[in-house]
Amino acid sequence: MDIHRYEKVWLAGALLLIVGFIATVSYGAVGAGITMVNDEGGQVDHDSLDEHPRFSEPGTYADGPNEYDVYVVAYQFGFEPGTQEPIRVPAGSEVTFHVTSRDVTHGFQVVGTNANTMVIPGQVSTITVRFDEAGTEEYGLLCNEYCGAAHHAMEGRIEVVPQSQWNESMEVS
Amino acid sequence: MATFVDRYPAEAKAIQATFAVAFVSLGIGALFGAIQALHRTNVFRFMDSVDYYTLLTGHGVLLALVFTIFFLAGVFQWGITESLDTPAPDIRLTWAWVGLMTAGATFAAVAILAGLFPEIPMSADVLYTFYAPLQAHPLFYVGLAMFIVGTWIAGADWFLSYRTWRRDNPDERIPLQAFMVLTTMIMWYVSTLGVAVSVVFFLIPWSLGLVDTVNSLLTRTLFWYFGHPVVYFWLMPAYLLWYTVLPKLAGGRLFSDPLARAVFVLFVLLSTPVGIHHQYLDPGIAEGFKFIAMTNTMFLLLPSLLTAFTVVASVEHGARQRGGEGYLRWLGALPWRDPAFTGMALAGLMFAAGGFSGMINAGMNINYLVHNTLWVPGHFHMTVGTAVALTFMAGTYWLLPQITGKAVYSRPIGLLQVIVWFVGMVFMSNAMHRGGLLGIPRRTAEPQYANFDFAAAVGSVGELRMQIAFGGVLLFLSVVLFLFNVAATWADDRVGTPVDDAIPEPLSPASGAPLVLDNLALWTLIAVVLVVLAYTLPILSIVSDAGLLGSSTGSPVAITLEAVAETVAAALPGVW
Numbered sequence: 001m002d003i004h005r006y007e008k009v010w011l012a013g014a015l016l017l018i019v020g021f022i023a024t025v026s027y028g029a030v031g032a033g034i035t036m037v038n039d040e041g042g043q044v045d046h047d048s049l050d051e052h053p054r055f056s057e058p059g060t061y062a063d064g065p066n067e068y069d070v071y072v073v074a075y076q077f078g079f080e081p082g083t084q085e086p087i088r089v090p091a092g093s094e095v096t097f098h099v100t101s102r103d104v105t106h107g108f109q110v111v112g113t114n115a116n117t118m119v120i121p122g123q124v125s126t127i128t129v130r131f132d133e134a135g136t137e138e139y140g141l142l143c144n145e146y147c148g149a150a151h152h153a154m155e156g157r158i159e160v161v162p163q164s165q166w167n168e169s170m171e172v173s
Numbered sequence: 174m175a176t177f178v179d180r181y182p183a184e185a186k187a188i189q190a191t192f193a194v195a196f197v198s199l200g201i202g203a204l205f206g207a208i209q210a211l212h213r214t215n216v217f218r219f220m221d222s223v224d225y226y227t228l229l230t231g232h233g234v235l236l237a238l239v240f241t242i243f244f245l246a247g248v249f250q251w252g253i254t255e256s257l258d259t260p261a262p263d264i265r266l267t268w269a270w271v272g273l274m275t276a277g278a279t280f281a282a283v284a285i286l287a288g289l290f291p292e293i294p295m296s297a298d299v300l301y302t303f304y305a306p307l308q309a310h311p312l313f314y315v316g317l318a319m320f321i322v323g324t325w326i327a328g329a330d331w332f333l334s335y336r337t338w339r340r341d342n343p344d345e346r347i348p349l350q351a352f353m354v355l356t357t358m359i360m361w362y363v364s365t366l367g368v369a370v371s372v373v374f375f376l377i378p379w380s381l382g383l384v385d386t387v388n389s390l391l392t393r394t395l396f397w398y399f400g401h402p403v404v405y406f407w408l409m410p411a412y413l414l415w416y417t418v419l420p421k422l423a424g425g426r427l428f429s430d431p432l433a434r435a436v437f438v439l440f441v442l443l444s445t446p447v448g449i450h451h452q453y454l455d456p457g458i459a460e461g462f463k464f465i466a467m468t469n470t471m472f473l474l475l476p477s478l479l480t481a482f483t484v485v486a487s488v489e490h491g492a493r494q495r496g497g498e499g500y501l502r503w504l505g506a507l508p509w510r511d512p513a514f515t516g517m518a519l520a521g522l523m524f525a526a527g528g529f530s531g532m533i534n535a536g537m538n539i540n541y542l543v544h545n546t547l548w549v550p551g552h553f554h555m556t557v558g559t560a561v562a563l564t565f566m567a568g569t570y571w572l573l574p575q576i577t578g579k580a581v582y583s584r585p586i587g588l589l590q591v592i593v594w595f596v597g598m599v600f601m602s603n604a605m606h607r608g609g610l611l612g613i614p615r616r617t618a619e620p621q622y623a624n625f626d627f628a629a630a631v632g633s634v635g636e637l638r639m640q641i642a643f644g645g646v647l648l649f650l651s652v653v654l655f656l657f658n659v660a661a662t663w664a665d666d667r668v669g670t671p672v673d674d675a676i677p678e679p680l681s682p683a684s685g686a687p688l689v690l691d692n693l694a695l696w697t698l699i700a701v702v703l704v705v706l707a708y709t710l711p712i713l714s715i716v717s718d719a720g721l722l723g724s725s726t727g728s729p730v731a732i733t734l735e736a737v738a739e740t741v742a743a744a745l746p747g748v749w
Contacts, residue, residue, distance in 0.1 A: 001431050001435075001685060001686055001687050002429075002431065002681055002685040003429075003431075003432070004428075004429070004681075006482075006486070007429070007432065007479075007482060007483075010478070010479070010482045011479065014474070014475055014478035014479065015475070017474070017478070018471045018472055018474055018475060021471050021474075021532060021535070021536065022467070022468055022471050024536070025467055025471075025536050025537050025538060028536075028537070028538035028539070029460075029464070029537070029538060032538070034538040034541070035460060036453060036454070036460045036463050036537060036538070037453075037454050037455065037456055038456070038458065038459050038460040038463075039456065039457050039458060039459045039714070039718070041456050041457075042718075043457070043718050043719050045724060046724065046725070047724065076728070103306070103728055104304075104306050104307050104389075104725075104728045105304045105306075105307070105389060105393070107545050107614070109545070109546075109612065109614065111612040111625055111627065112611070112612050112627070112628060113612075114541035114542045115541075116454060116541045116542070116544050116545070117454050117456070118452075118454045118455045118456065118545075119456075120389050120390050120393070120455065120456055120457065121306060121389050121724075121725050122388070122389060122390065122457075122719045122723055122724055122725065123389075123390055123455075123456040123457040123718075123719070124456060125454075125455075125456035126456070138625070139625070140622060140624050140625025140626075141624075142612075142614055142622065143614075144544075144545035144546065144614035144615070144616075144617075145304075145545055145616070146226065146229075146300050146307075146616040146617075147307070148307065148728070148730060149222075149223040149226065149298070149730065150222075150223075151226070151616070151617060151618070152222055152617045152618045152619040152620065153619075155622045155623065155624055155625075156624065157624050157625070
């Protein structure tokens with residue numbers, strides 16, 4: 001097939017760009033350690049979350065030295081915890097969010113950060129993040145997937161509490 | 174000199190019908206879009222936010238599915254008939270798909286628009302993606318299924334024309350436009366299978382109450398199995414026009430027929446096994462499957478990058494035929510007063526920008542930052558909203574005369590119209606991209622929250638809102654000008670030569686393309702194998718995790734304000 005010289009140069013450049021993109025994404029995954037939301041959260045029965053060991057009492061659980069697991073239930077139109085009372089996490093620790101839905105598909109986005117996941121009924125989304133603030137800091141939380149007529153009212157807060165002020169009343173035990 | 178409508182009056186009638194449906198949808202969808210732009214930016218609100226989602230569903234379905242697909246069906250019918258120089262096998266078959274698609278689209282539209290009237294117990298505020306367990310009225314799903322089946326019959330109609338032509342021309346290369354139509358339809362058959370299974374086997378029985386539950390992740394995955402190739406279904410007819418019509422309008426001819434064929438083959442192969450890149454942030458899908466989708470997606474850039482080369486080279490060739498010289502001065506020699514040329518050129522230019530923002534979306538890890546933010550509609554208003562929609566409108570100025578036998582009413586209005594679209598989209602989509610980076614979500618009636626604000630590093634959120642509202646209004650004005658021009662053209666009298674419709678031969682002709690490129694069965698087979706490889710394991714895993722029918726009972730979309738207000742009040746005592 002007759003390919004013009006300029007076409008060949010362009011084709012080579014295009015392939016280089018593509019391979020370059022795949023390389024940077026791979027570096028992000030392997031080198032920088034940005035894992036994707038995946039199937040590790042497993043499945044739950046969204047109709048009987050009240051029988052689940054953690055989702056029945058959602059909140060912040062201390063699960064290791066400086067490691068916390070936060071269980072959040074999304075619903076039309078709020079997060080528990082998050083909406084009626086803020087999600088509280090200690091600063092400078094590794095926090096894993098486990099989010100599920102008891103009704104329809106929602107989104108879970110910590111505003112101004114890359115903490116972002118879909119929330120699908122029957123599935124548990126897990127994302128691990130660090131809040132490195134020194135002082136008290138608040139983040140907004142919003143649902144970024146249309147979930148029904150009052151979707152725009154579905155929001156919440158995350159309060160990052162300095163280690164010195166963290167106490168066990170902020171944890172579920 | 175006779176044009177298409179004189180040679181093929183029966184086919185022209187059917188194309189007129191598809192264009193008419195497309196343009197009516199364009200008008201309604203664009204009106205909804207303008208109202209949304211004003212509402213979500215809080216510039217002008219006259220309806221309740223519940224209705225925002227009804228209009229948003231209407232905007233998505235009427236523009237992304239009805240306008241685009243009815244228009245491209247007309248373009249494909251024209252391309253097949255014209256390039257094969259073969260009439261439709263049986264015009265009743267053609268009218269059957271036009272009728273079925275129209276009935277299906279009407280059903281879906283009625284189910285959606287009924288949501289605006291609380292006294293009608295019907296609603297389909299489930300948006301264009303209809304993620305279960307949000308549940309629309311069955312009429313919505315039935316309409317979608319009829320619409321898809323209509324497109325399948327259309328494809329069969331075009332393959333039958335091809336078969337007739339092949340019988341008379343056993344040794345000829347498939348003419349380029351027909352090749353583009355047939356390859357696009359192969360991709361469409363492979364990819365619509367997902368949404369058809371989702372709608373027919375799961376969503377329709379579930380919305381009718383025949384089964385109680387659905388597997389939300391499964392229907393969602395089947396939607397995106399179709400949801401990415403559908404963007405190429407919109408884009409391929411635009412490429413068809415860029416490859417075969419734009420070079421002619423520029424005063425030249427296509428640079429390379431073989432490369433154009435290779436590009437369409439790549440789209441057949443790679444369009445479908447990428448859908449999981451819309452689900453980078455979904456639970457229940459292993460990271461490895463996402464990585465495969467990411468890699469395929471990146472390689473899918475190749476045919477579009479090749480297209481950029483061929484189209485620009487062809488346009489430059491045209492400019493030089495018109496006396497253009499120099500490295501860039503040839504740009505001045507192009508026919509910028511021709512709305513068909515200028516519209517397509519501007520559409521191509523914006524597609525370059527939209528392509529780059531799409532490369533960001535495809536980057537799996539950076540996607541965390543932009544997923545479901547305003548960045549995403551910013552991206553697709555540049556691609557389907559401009560590369561496709563503006564090319565279709567510009568193409569109308571060249572095609573409508575051929576299928577009606579009438580000259581365009583006003584070329585200056587046409588020129589103004591395509592420029593207003595481009596300017597409006599620069600304002601709106603640029604501001605949407607920037608807003609997305611601040612975390613402003615998409616698909617939200619009131620992205621103004623009680624607990625927090627969005628912080629702009631450059632400019633302000635208020636400025637972004639004004640740009641979105643202003644851009645949205647310009648886009649609507651552009652559609653009004655377009656529809657006026659189309660209506661005035663249609664109302665005019667027939668003329669002898671409404672437009673110069675001859676398409677010159679490419680510089681590198683089809684004879685230079687390897688014969689294997691025309692082996693449609695081979696490409697279909699490879700495409701199916703790639704899809705099986707990319708999707709078997711994820712779907713098996715989703716089904717084994719949560720069951721074929723899952724456990725999500727329906728959540729009918731709310732249709733009364735009181736019910737919504739009560740739910741919100743219960744959820745947000747602190748705020749209210």
